Amino acid sequence: MMLPLPEFDLLVPTSLDEAVSLLAAHPEAKLVAGGTDLIPSMKQRLFTPPTVISLSRVPELRASGDGFLGAGVTLREVAAMELGALSSAARGVATSTIQRMATLGGNLMLDTRCRYYNQSEFWRGSLGQDQSGCLKCDDAGICHVAPTGTGCYAAHSADTVPVLIALGAEVELVSPRGPRRLALQDLYEEDGRTWLTSAPDEILTRVFLPADPPDVAFRKLRARGAIDYPLLLVAVTAERAVLSAIGPRPIEVDIAGMTPEQAGEAAFRAAQPLSTHVWSALWRKKMIRVEVKRACTDLHRGSRPA
Ligand SMILES: Cc1cc2nc3c(=O)[nH]c(=O)nc-3n(C[C@H](O)[C@H](O)[C@H](O)COP(=O)(O)OP(=O)(O)OC[C@H]3O[C@@H](n4cnc5c(N)ncnc54)[C@H](O)[C@@H]3O)c2cc1C
Numbered sequence: 198m199m200l201p202l203p204e205f206d207l208l209v210p211t212s213l214d215e216a217v218s219l220l221a222a223h224p225e226a227k228l229v230a231g232g233t234d235l236i237p238s239m240k241q242r243l244f245t246p247p248t249v250i251s252l253s254r255v256p257e258l259r260a261s262g263d264g265f266l267g268a269g270v271t272l273r274e275v276a277a278m279e280l281g282a283l284s285s286a287a288r289g290v291a292t293s294t295i296q297r298m299a300t301l302g303g304n305l306m307l308d309t310r311c312r313y314y315n316q317s318e319f320w321r322g323s324l325g326q327d328q329s330g331c332l333k334c335d336d337a338g339i340c341h342v343a344p345t346g347t348g349c350y351a352a353h354s355a356d357t358v359p360v361l362i363a364l365g366a367e368v369e370l371v372s373p374r375g376p377r378r379l380a381l382q383d384l385y386e387e388d389g390r391t392w393l394t395s396a397p398d399e400i401l402t403r404v405f406l407p408a409d410p411p412d413v414a415f416r417k418l419r420a421r422g423a424i425d426y427p428l429l430l431v432a433v434t435a436e437r438a439v440l441s442a443i444g445p446r447p448i449e450v451d452i453a454g455m456t457p458e459q460a461g462e463a464a465f466r467a468a469q470p471l472s473t474h475v476w477s478a479l480w481r482k483k484m485i486r487v488e489v490k491r492a493c494t495d496l497h498r499g500s501r502p503a
């Protein structure tokens with residue numbers, strides 16, 4: 198079925214200052230970078246902003262330098278940079294066509310996902326709640342994953358994020374109040390409806406990588422070798438395992454000094470995927486043990502698989 202875009206005004210700033218000012222002047226606006234997530238979501242009527250501000254012509258976001266990547270760098274460019282597990286993660290997102298449009302910043306700010314939310318308006322209407330679908334669309338709705346709960350458990354599903362957290366990355370956000378810098382893991386919160394700690398008027402501008410990053414091994418579990426969003430994301434260092442695609446924010450598990458088997462067991466016990474995906478939550482939980490063990494084995498062998 199053809200899903201037309203809703204009508205909106207498009208603003209195209211050509212500097213970071215102009216983008217920050219426009220966003221402050223249009224608090225109801227949505228930012229768009231590559232558009233590979235925002236545009237399909239607008240077609241599904243998950244939101245219909247009257248104004249969209251494009252970041253595609255903001256040169257400051259495209260600039261990378263010593264120790265940092267611009268938020269507007271494409272995933273294709275990250276994949277080609279030979280940044281080990283980070284390049285592997287970028288290479289595994291969607292398809293090569295999408296990677297050419299998709300940006301690193303868009304990946305870090307990606308909406309959380311759920312099988313009851315990422316559907317057309319028509320599909321969501323069949324849930325019988327005035328076409329709103331569920332609690333994530335409408336505060337008066339219910340959560341179909343945990344009907345007695347008050348939160349949303351939609352899963353954080355951005356492939357580059359667990360690797361960047363494992364590397365110890367920080368991000369810069371710019372607003373009319375100026376720039377601020379925070380550890381990447383502090384950008385995310387527990388509720389799948391809000392999921393970001395950033396303010397609505399902040400623009401993600403840069404991703405900082407530490408000068409002496411730890412070795413990281415990365416694994417992505419998915420149904421097919423391309424296109425599919427993750428069922429599970431795992432990034433491990435000698436000290437910790439970062440798990441994602443199982444809840445609203447990535448979680449970290451201390452695995453310092455453990456064998457791959459012990460690390461897999463510790464991660465298995467720490468994480469509880471819910472039925473936000475069509476694949477069985479119980480099977481995904483069991484695969485945490487398997488994938489963390491595999492990632493630790495890869496790390497000990499010194500390999501970084503794609
Ligand atoms: C078929 C398909 C499969 C996909 N599979 C995967 C997958 O497996 N793994 C995965 O991680 N992603 C996947 N994606 C999602 C998406 O392609 C990527 O996450 C991509 O990196 C998003 O980047 P973008 O520039 O296109 O973001 P956009 O769609 O432009 O924006 C995404 C969100 O980020 C916000 N945003 C963008 N840039 C900034 C900024 N600088 N500051 C503040 N907010 C910003 C936007 O407002 C929007 O809310 C898939 C998409 C499709 C269509």
Ligand code: SF4
Binds near residue numbers: 314339342343350
């Ligand atoms: S977890 Fe619940 S509230 Fe969140 S998107 Fe899914 S069904 Fe909606």
